[in-house]
């Protein structure tokens with residue numbers, strides 16, 4: 001299901017439920033001219049990187065085709081794409097999560113159709129979501 005993986009990648013890029021991770025420094029860290037003192041708490045914002053135009057063209061546009069020639073979906077830890085974190089704390093459930101989402105999407109699109117019940121729009125602050133939770137009218141396909 002290669003295109004389903006593109007849709008999942010793009011959903012996790014634009015609207016991941018986890019927007020970043022906290023870390024506490026165990027020593028002074030010097031990075032790009034800044035010093036983060038030992039003991040500080042740092043928030044590494046995946047969201048800021050995933051929605052950065054320097055890393056993703058038209059970053060705020062949902063475009064699953066951007067992943068078509070890109071194999072990040074299986075490695076899950078490209079330089080700028082880390083929906084499941086990275087390093088020693090990489091999410092151990094990432095493959096299970098992908099399988100579950102793939103099964104859900106497969107049944108949704110093959111067995112159901114839907115139309116928007118109300119007009120809604122995407123907002124990006126403080127997190128990516130639809131303003132009215134995107135109410136839909138769902139119908140089972142015959």
Ligand code: HEM
Nearest residue numbers: 016018021022083084085088089090091092093094096097
């Ligand atoms: C879309 C679904 C999921 C997303 C976006 C996600 C994301 C993440 C992220 C970003 C981390 C790293 C946290 C950190 O570095 O502090 C993490 C850790 C973790 N995830 Fe997931 N996860 C998902 C699904 C799952 C599932 C299905 C399971 C298990 C069945 C799972 C189990 C865990 C566990 C146990 C950790 C902690 C790993 C550690 O601290 O060593 N996750 N997840």
